[in-house]
Amino acid sequence: MGRIKLLPDEVAHKIAAGEVIERPASVVKELLENAIDAQASRVEVEITSGGIEYIRVQDNGEGIAPEDVPLAFQPHATSKIGTTEDLFNLHSLGFRGEALPSIASVSKLTLVTRTAHQDIGIRAEVVGEEMSLEPCGAPKGTTVEVRQLFYNVPARYKFLKSRAAESRRVLEVVTGIALAHPHIAFTCVRDGRTVLTTQGSGNLKDTLLLIHGKRVKDELLAINKSYAWGTVQGYAGTPKLGMGNRSGQLIVMNGRVIHNSAVRAAVEKGYQGLLPARTYPFFVVVLDVDPKFVDCNVHPAKSEVRFAEEQSVFRDVLDAVRSAILTKNIAPQIQAAPPRTAPAQPRRITPRPQQKEIAWEPATWEQLDAVLRKYRPGSETPEPPLAVREHAAAVVETASPDQHSDDVRSMLVNGRIIGQLHQMYILLEVMGGGMWILDQHIVHERVLYERFLRDFASQTLHVQQILPEVLEFSPAEYDLVQEYSQAISKLGIELEPFGGSTYIIRGVPTFLSQEGGWKDAVLEIAQKASTSGQFREEAAVTLACKAAVKAGDYLDMKAMQKLVAELANTENPFTCPHGRPIIIRLEQAELLRRFGRV
Numbered sequence: 365m366g367r368i369k370l371l372p373d374e375v376a377h378k379i380a381a382g383e384v385i386e387r388p389a390s391v392v393k394e395l396l397e398n399a400i401d402a403q404a405s406r407v408e409v410e411i412t413s414g415g416i417e418y419i420r421v422q423d424n425g426e427g428i429a430p431e432d433v434p435l436a437f438q439p440h441a442t443s444k445i446g447t448t449e450d451l452f453n454l455h456s457l458g459f460r461g462e463a464l465p466s467i468a469s470v471s472k473l474t475l476v477t478r479t480a481h482q483d484i485g486i487r488a489e490v491v492g493e494e495m496s497l498e499p500c501g502a503p504k505g506t507t508v509e510v511r512q513l514f515y516n517v518p519a520r521y522k523f524l525k526s527r528a529a530e531s532r533r534v535l536e537v538v539t540g541i542a543l544a545h546p547h548i549a550f551t552c553v554r555d556g557r558t559v560l561t562t563q564g565s566g567n568l569k570d571t572l573l574l575i576h577g578k579r580v581k582d583e584l585l586a587i588n589k590s591y592a593w594g595t596v597q598g599y600a601g602t603p604k605l606g607m608g609n610r611s612g613q614l615i616v617m618n619g620r621v622i623h624n625s626a627v628r629a630a631v632e633k634g635y636q637g638l639l640p641a642r643t644y645p646f647f648v649v650v651l652d653v654d655p656k657f658v659d660c661n662v663h664p665a666k667s668e669v670r671f672a673e674e675q676s677v678f679r680d681v682l683d684a685v686r687s688a689i690l691t692k693n694i695a696p697q698i699q700a701a702p703p704r705t706a707p708a709q710p711r712r713i714t715p716r717p718q719q720k721e722i723a724w725e726p727a728t729w730e731q732l733d734a735v736l737r738k739y740r741p742g743s744e745t746p747e748p749p750l751a752v753r754e755h756a757a758a759v760v761e762t763a764s765p766d767q768h769s770d771d772v773r774s775m776l777v778n779g780r781i782i783g784q785l786h787q788m789y790i791l792l793e794v795m796g797g798g799m800w801i802l803d804q805h806i807v808h809e810r811v812l813y814e815r816f817l818r819d820f821a822s823q824t825l826h827v828q829q830i831l832p833e834v835l836e837f838s839p840a841e842y843d844l845v846q847e848y849s850q851a852i853s854k855l856g857i858e859l860e861p862f863g864g865s866t867y868i869i870r871g872v873p874t875f876l877s878q879e880g881g882w883k884d885a886v887l888e889i890a891q892k893a894s895t896s897g898q899f900r901e902e903a904a905v906t907l908a909c910k911a912a913v914k915a916g917d918y919l920d921m922k923a924m925q926k927l928v929a930e931l932a933n934t935e936n937p938f939t940c941p942h943g944r945p946i947i948i949r950l951e952q953a954e955l956l957r958r959f960g961r962v
Contacts, residue, residue: 388415389533397457399423410553414530424505427479477506532843544616546571577836589684594653596684601646608888612646634685776932797952806940808912828877848893
């Protein structure tokens with residue numbers, strides 16, 4: 365007897381559903397795409413328990429004719445294509461005819477629909493292979509309710525994340541599709557609370573502001589370029605909106621939210637030289653592509669696409685983004701210090717001087733300190749002056765953990781600080797000749813990282829109350845922070861819900877009390893909590909990087925001496941928490957060789 369046999373329909377349907385329906389967010393995505401294809405102008409999404417227990421998607425679209433309802437639950441039944449050629453001329457989001465049958469095979473589904481030509485609607489209930497139909501009163505459009513997702517597929521059910529995590533994924537899907545279709549009014553209700561509302565004005569910028577808040581209002585650069593294969597539109601955020609992850613990125617093609625590495629790489633390359641390492645740009649790129657140049661049928665969930673001329677798309681997207689960025693001067697404005705105000709007037713904080721105004725001819729470094737202080741009246745600890753461009757330097761030798769730690773610490777303690785180079789590096793003359801170059805930011809980062817971990821382990825982390833700062837998040841970001849708020853509070857960061865999608869931060873670890881702009885740091889910490897198995901260490905890296913002195917900060921002799929002494933007391937004076945070298949060594953023998961003395 366042969367071993368090959370046909371699978372029962374029930375098993376085949378569940379296998380097919382597994383390719384399309386991975387989690388509640390997949391259900392919402394498929395139903396939203398159906399609503400958009402039905403020409404809806406208003407769509408409401410409601411979920412409970414992260415969408416695991418209940419999902420409802422209601423639209424005011426064209427509805428389904430009564431005679432088509434049973435057929436809509438058959439696999440590969442669709443009104444959107446008829447021939448193979450249609451696959452390369454798609455003008456709809458759905459085209460496989462898999463959404464409703466796949467969802468129905470792994471849940472208890474109810475559909476209510478009515479067309480504009482019908483006086484009464486029809487209600488369909490599907491449980492397993494059983495379907496019941498009955499007439500009912502209904503508004504124009506379609507409502508789909510999905511209950512107990514994966515109730516009959518326990519193996520898939522156990523792979524779901526927490527309800528909060530699944531809820532966040534649903535919000536991310538709704539947010540992305542709302543941005544892809546700003547002409548449609550979307551509402552998302554989670555556990556009885558409205559968490560997202562868009563107006564359907566048709567203006568992408570309006571929708572962006574509704575979702576991401578006023579923080580992006582003045583930081584959006586319009587993209588609008590046309591090419592042979594289509595157009596590139598949308599908005600690129602200024603470097604100020606840069607983030608520690610890619611959660612602020614969205615690519616839309618012909619109304620479809622997609623993932624495409626070539627387009628993403630092109631946009632990020634457009635920011636080359638404008639963002640620090642491990643910082644990603646914020647953008648919404650909308651591509652309008654001739655359907656014959658793109659294949660949407662390369663992924664079961666239709667989230668990935670393939671371009672016929674990918675190199676051209678890469679080049680043109682890069683050009684469009686770069687053009688948008690260059691239309692606005694995004695460099696910080698530099699102004700000369702105005703004349704001092706009269707003593708009777710209130711004290712004002714004056715802008716930093718331009719470097720060309722400083723006399724760079726001191727007899728000693730102490731005299732240079734005095735010169736710099738002269739430009740900062742009334743301040744015992746001078747403000748750091750203007751940041752200078754970092755120049756690439758040849759690395760002669762890098763200190764490594766193989767070198768005896770005690771020797772390195774002795775060199776650090778007994779060396780003589782020569783001064784500060786480019787307001788980025790500390791120059792240290794060491795015993796025996798030669799010079800060490802230390803990156804001031806990395807030195808401080810290592811010191812703060814180890815101090816934070818020590819205080820956390822010994823439960824001596826001190827929290828200082830600060831002037832409250834309002835942190836405005838998108839709905840999906842708010843959910844992420846809310847899910848990990850308890851873990852964040854253990855780091856000494858005190859957050860308090862402030863209505864809508866906002867938090868107030870009231871307290872932070874003492875060494876961070878002078879810092880501001882907490883939104884990105886809190887979001888990055890929450891992101892790491894969701895993905896990293898070493899959350900405490902990852903969070904310590906983020907906090908240390910935020911508080912450490914920056915490239916461009918002026919340090920006087922005492923500040924440099926303190927930093928070097930603190931580095932000598934660390935467990936690892938060789939690398940920063942990211943793995944970058946702290947010390948570059950230029951030995952006496954190399955200096956002699958370079959100057960032809962040997």
